[in-house]
Amino acid sequence: MTWNRFLLGRSTRVYDAVLIVGMLSVALLVPLSQPAQPWRHMDFLGQILITLSIVPALVRRSAPWVTLIASCAACVAIEACGFWPVVGTYGPMIALYSLAAYRGLRAGAYGASVLGVIWIYGGIVTRGGSLPATIVQAIVVPVILAVFGLQAFRLAERNIRLAELTEQLHKEQAARAELAVTAERLRIARELHDVVAHHLSVVSIQAGLASYVFDSDPPTAQEALGAVRATSNEALQEMRSVLRLLRGGARPGQAGSGTADSGAEAQGGGRTPGLAQLDALVERVGAAGVDVRLALTGARRPLGEGTEFAVYRIVQEALTNVLKHVGPAATAEVALHFSADCFEARITNTVPSAESGQAQVQVHSVHSGETDHRGAGDGLIGMRERARMLGGTLAAGPRAQGGFEVVFSLPTASAAE
Template sequence: MRSRPVWIRLPISIPSIVVDAVLALSDIVVSVLLAREDPQGNWRHTDAFGFTLIVLINLPLIVRRRAPVTVLLMMLVMQIWYISLGYWPVVNSSGVLLAVYTVAAHRSIRVLAGCAPAVSATWLYAGLDADGGSMLTVVAQALVIPSGICWFGVSARRLSERNAQFAQLTARLAREQAARARRAVTDERVRIARELHDVVAHHVSVISVQAGLAEYVLDSDPPTAQAALRTIGETTREALDEMRRMLSLLRADTEEVWDPEHERVPEDRMAPAPSLARLDEVVRRIRAAGIEVRTRRVGLARPLSPGVELCAYRIVQEALTNVLKHARSARVDLVVDYGPRQLRITVTDDGGGGVPIPAPQRPDSGRIGSVAAHGLIGMSERTKLYGGTLSAGPRPDGGFEVGLVLPIPAEPAVRTGNEGDT
């Protein structure tokens, strides 16, 4: 197997004072070497005092970033002194240009506008002291060279400012991404809580009613009590399976989901989410609790997206569960209408008129109690997530109605009308 090259990056950060000290030392060395040459014209030969001045002129470059204006003015004053003594001014030109570049890169245009003419004036003063040569050339150099250096310095400062802005934008983007991630985690937790609420509320309600029925007919009708106990067992197993499937998908530990013996994910752990095809199971449990449920399907049933299927399933489940909690002797009509571009579901009950099936009493027995209200809020939020509308409220002639409308893809075939009543 061919190995990939490994790149090692060493996080080395050199302090700016060290960099400036190296630059100052390098500039002094270059200036001293240049001063050792014989200058053309009437310039004074560099002696020991001249070399000392060269060192003193360029030494302030060590702190050029901390006090750029002060460093530049000190160098210009000493450079004028150096020129007035008759030494060759070209020797210290590189250091002065580096100083004015630093001012342009670290200070405002207003400050630079006051310093750049001083550099040009020093250059012109050196040209006046020169023996021979073209003054026009001196003027051109005094104007063009410092201006070019200032332009590079200003460009460097603007680039640094843009980099700082980009760094701020990057940091803000990172904070916004972290905030969106936290919101996504919160939304996911809310979704999981809603799913768990729907699962637990429905199945526990069925178990509660069946337990009350079994207790009520235990002595007088043992077969009915046994049937109720069987329904309790089936409902409990289904609730546990559904909760196990939901929670197993959320586990980060793959060992809990992976089956090492068969080298695949167990099918019972990765079962599909509930859909409209399983509404008959919900209706059967509600009927087993003693509620008459009539179902009617209109239009051509067709596969929908898993999210829409789960949304519709949970809302029907919640609506039937509310009937089981608050109107246990009601008659319910469930209509599922597959329209050309909309799925319409209505769950209507008449409020109940007979003797209710015995069940454990609840302190919030009102139809729009706190539990039901939270359930309706969850149903409404789930509906909005898929661009639908939900209506829920009492009927004028008694009872309660829940209506759901969800947008769905266009119908692939001609609508067939009523498909059947059960």
């Protein structure tokens, strides 16, 4: 039992004890003002019967039926012995109220009937009393007591239901919080995938180039190794900024939290990667050997920080796939367009003619989710999820004329509102 429940139970016991003492005091003092006739003078037996009619209220919460039966039996004994019936009604009245309050409508109706019968019996055995008035009292008073008890019963039911709903709400909130944590971890995993896949692809290309020209062209090899070092540093900084989320830090790309694209944000003042950093991304991929052309058309409209970040990541992932599955000497085009209510993008690539068939097979395998030594298409799944979360669409697949394309559309800030 918790401390609160202990205090609640203790307070109810104290309340019942005070109630019984008060009723006993009134019931024992009332006979002092009773008429001398036709009732019997209150003596020790009468006081005992009065006490027996009230003391059962100690268990009125846990055993209201026992309380009512015991109190009514003592009341009948008081009436049968010729004592003033009024002194025996206090216990049965509180017992009827308790029965309706703790057992509901049906028990309250039965209890009211029992008390009404006892009341009528008291009117019958009383000489000189008004039986019609007694019958009216026997109907009205028990009904009123039962109604008040039923109101208390319904209030208790509503409180119990409210407590259950509150507990259910807490459980649902905890479940939603757990789902939110899971979703956040998945988002972090997606960010790490983007960071690692992009930068390691660039590192692999540059390292291969350095190894190939290490003896024949030392300056080019040194330049490639420098790009490897710079790209590795960028990858480490991005991973630190993303992993900071696991420690309750700021979102990647926010000021003071590290950068999601260090080279770009060094120029952009620590902002979240977006359209302004695409030039640096294209330059970096171009340094790895892929000829990338970037075109932006249409009247510029606000997209929102989250949408621009998604555009950057989708373009980054698409170009990373070109590096992974096509390799150097490929060409890619990033076409961005602002329309009236959405932002559209198309990333396409071609492949070297000698490797066109093999590259297309590899790209199609990744698109369909088949597993090979290069991966299982998680990047495309992440891109689709980014677009879907922002209310947009994304489609990806092989081109009829060769190569691969990624097409997506995202609502602008005004359209989203």
